Structure formats: structure tokens, C-alpha cells
Amino acid sequence: MALRSARILRMASEATGVTNRLLLTLTSPGEAICVKKPVDSVTVPGTEGVFTVTNNHSLIVSQLKAGVINVRDGSEMKDYFISDGFLFFNHPTDGSGCCTAEVAGVEIVPTSALDKDRATQVLSELMAAPKDNEWDRAKAQLGAALVNQVIKAAE
Amino acid sequence: MFSRLFQTGLRPAAGGLRAVTAEQTRNAATLKTLSIRMRAIKNMQKITKAMKMVATAKFKKDMRTMENGLPFAIPVMNLFQRLPVEDKAGAITYVAVTSDKGLCGGVNTAVAKQVRQGITAEEAKGNVSKVVVIGGKGVAVLKRLYGDRFTHSFEECSKVPFTFAAASLIAERLAASNPARCKVVSNEFKSMVSYDTIAKHTFTVDEAHTMDKGEWTKAMDVYSFEPSIYEVWQDLHEFYYGCVIYGSFIQSTTTETAQRMNAMENASKNAGEMYGKVELQFNRARQAKITTELCEIISGASAV
Numbered sequence: 001m002a003l004r005s006a007r008i009l010r011m012a013s014e015a016t017g018v019t020n021r022l023l024l025t026l027t028s029p030g031e032a033i034c035v036k037k038p039v040d041s042v043t044v045p046g047t048e049g050v051f052t053v054t055n056n057h058s059l060i061v062s063q064l065k066a067g068v069i070n071v072r073d074g075s076e077m078k079d080y081f082i083s084d085g086f087l088f089f090n091h092p093t094d095g096s097g098c099c100t101a102e103v104a105g106v107e108i109v110p111t112s113a114l115d116k117d118r119a120t121q122v123l124s125e126l127m128a129a130p131k132d133n134e135w136d137r138a139k140a141q142l143g144a145a146l147v148n149q150v151i152k153a154a155e
Numbered sequence: 156m157f158s159r160l161f162q163t164g165l166r167p168a169a170g171g172l173r174a175v176t177a178e179q180t181r182n183a184a185t186l187k188t189l190s191i192r193m194r195a196i197k198n199m200q201k202i203t204k205a206m207k208m209v210a211t212a213k214f215k216k217d218m219r220t221m222e223n224g225l226p227f228a229i230p231v232m233n234l235f236q237r238l239p240v241e242d243k244a245g246a247i248t249y250v251a252v253t254s255d256k257g258l259c260g261g262v263n264t265a266v267a268k269q270v271r272q273g274i275t276a277e278e279a280k281g282n283v284s285k286v287v288v289i290g291g292k293g294v295a296v297l298k299r300l301y302g303d304r305f306t307h308s309f310e311e312c313s314k315v316p317f318t319f320a321a322a323s324l325i326a327e328r329l330a331a332s333n334p335a336r337c338k339v340v341s342n343e344f345k346s347m348v349s350y351d352t353i354a355k356h357t358f359t360v361d362e363a364h365t366m367d368k369g370e371w372t373k374a375m376d377v378y379s380f381e382p383s384i385y386e387v388w389q390d391l392h393e394f395y396y397g398c399v400i401y402g403s404f405i406q407s408t409t410t411e412t413a414q415r416m417n418a419m420e421n422a423s424k425n426a427g428e429m430y431g432k433v434e435l436q437f438n439r440a441r442q443a444k445i446t447t448e449l450c451e452i453i454s455g456a457s458a459v
Contacts, residue, residue, distance in 0.1 A: 025226055025230070027223070027226045028227060029224055029227050029318065029322075030220075030224070030319075032222065032223045032227070035226050046381050048381050058379060060379050060380075061234065061378045061379075061380050061381070062380070062381040063381065063387050086391065088230040088231070088233075088234060090233075102230035104227050104228075104230050104231060104398070106319065
């Protein structure tokens, strides 16, 4: 029953007869937050800086770093946190005029689900952990960068 | 497998019955054999029914994982599909995506067959072939013929829910072996009853480097890459390997459970049919025994 209702919801969220809108796919391996959902714009944290894409943007493949994805649909704004991933922007393959923005993130969660206290605790654990070898140092450095962004996004 | 079991299990009972009717014995031994056989079939039917129910529950979960996971894996695969496939000579790595458990129809056999055919064709052309196997059944089937070509094998991947981290681990090993050419052989889920076994051409770093520059430009220069393509390519390629493995595995798992459901349903049906046949023989034997006993009583009474 749950599966059936999830399918119905996804089908409803997929664009049917929509023209000249940006179709956003926001997915992580475990969860497809939205699939081809018509939106106005999406702001993503690229490794070379935060940028916004709208419909008819030029074709782009961008690597994303940890940060907040902002999805705007009319007056409705939604924020998601992404650990890292890629954005693929493609032009329409049919005559609908709807470009597709596909965000594939290793982890994507709504910013409301972030726990600032837990993130602070993890950061202090990472800092206190021994850094004897290169792997430990890399883990601490990458972990600290990610957790700092989690704390920033949770504020 | 279960149907074979039933058939082999049934044969001595049927033979025994023929012997019994010919010799007109008391049928007690045959009745006992048949009742044991009936109990065995009933137990097997219970097992297959339970397995079907487990597969049904797992299928729902796997289907959900696939529906969520595929939109994640497909974008990067679509990007790489823009590159033209060049038929080159050179070493080739086959990645066989199979399951850890059997009793799921011919899903693993189909993958093994495709790998075997691929390797035979490549080796006939004089190309060196290597094999990476995911799943215990694939290892068991391919080890005998291609054990010397194995570079990596991964078993018990389904013991815990398959994650992108696990796929990345496999992809990392694959990337580290730096294959010249690569094909991922897996089952693509189509519906509850059907699937396609496909050998998906997977672009390797080597292929990307040696590709015709004109073709490369036509496929990739329409995109602006951030950071520049030279900086991001390695990360993107590793992500691509991970997504190919992840996408193939979740589709294969869904196919496996769907096929197990079908296989177990057929096994349960066959068990029911077998039970009916043996029950008929049992009843006939029982009737023959009663008739014999009645005849003996009547003839005994008339003799007095």
C-alpha cells in the first residue's frame, strides 16, 4: 500500500503537460526527494562558488561541495543540505521547453533535519581523534569541513 | 530444483505401486512410503510458500530502493552515454553482477552465460579478458572455467542492505585495476515477470584518454564543466563507476527477488500437483488393501 501511494505521489510530482519550466530531480542513493518536479530556480553550492540555475540556462556539469541547496517554486522556498555530488543541467529532448536539472548527491537531507548539537559533538570528536597517519589526517580534514558546513546550515 | 526433487522423489513410489498391484501384497509398506512422500511434499510446499512470502516482502523493499536509487545513478550514466562506443582491440574486464542466493529462476545463469559468450568472443579475437564477480552464485558458476581470469570477487554483498558506499568500494577496486575496456553484465528489471540480461559498455579512463578528439569534443564540449573538465574528470569518472555498479546492483537485486517470487510460486504449484498425484496413488493403494482384506475375510468365512 505504501509502495503504491509512493508511486502515485511520484507520478503526480512528475511533470505532465508542463511547459517552459525547470524540471528538478533531487536525489541521493537512498532517497529520491523529487523527480522532474517543475520549479522556478535552484541554487546549488558549486565547488567554485554558489550559483543559481533557471530554465534555459546553458548546459552545465558542476561538482558540488557541502552546503545548502535552495529550491524556489513561486513564493515557496525549500532548503536541503548536500554533502557532495554533481549537478547535470540538460536541455529539453522534447518540445516542452522544460530543461532538466539533476542533482545527484551522496547525502541530501532537508536542513530542518540537521542537528547542530550532534554536529558540534562530532566536530570535537574529530578534532580529538589521533592523527598518526595520512588517512586519519585526511579523514579529520574532510570531516571537519563537512561538519562545519552542517553547523552553518543548521543555524 | 524443487520440481526435480519432487519428480525424483515420486519415481520409487510409483514403481513400488506397480509392483504392489502386480503381486497383490498387503500394501502396508507402499502406504507407508506414500504417506512419507506426501508428508515430504507438503513440507516442501510449506517451505516454498514461506520463501515466496519472504520474497514478496523483500521485493517491495527492493523495488522502493530501485525507484529511489535509479534517478540518482542515471544522470551521470546519460552523460557518459553521449560518448561514442569505439570497437577497439585490447584487454577487457567483465563485471558480472549476480546474487548470493539461488532458487531465483535463471537470473544468475543468464549473467554467467552472457559473460561466457563475451569472453569466448573476445578471446577468439585475441584479446585478454579479466573477470570481476559480484555475488556468490556468479563466483561458483564462473570459477570453474574462468577462475584464472578472476581479478576481484565480492561475496555476501546482499547480507546487509547495499549502499552507495559498498558500490563505491567495488568501483574503487575496479578503477584501481585500470581496465582498458569494461563491460558490466547485469539483469535489467523490466517487470515482475520479465528482465533483460545486458552487457553494458562502461567507459574507462583509458578509453576516454585515447578517444578521437573530434568525437570527444562533439560529445562533451557542449557542456561547461565546473571546475574545468581536466580538474573534475577523475572525480566524475569515479562517480560514474560507482553509479554504474550501484544502478546495476539494485536492478539485479530487484530482478532476483521478483524471479524468486515467480520460482517459488511455480514450485508451490508443482508441489500441489505432485501432492494430488501421490494422494491419488495413496488412496488407490489404501482401497486395494481394504479390498484384499475384505476378500480374505469373505473367503475365510465361506471356508468355515
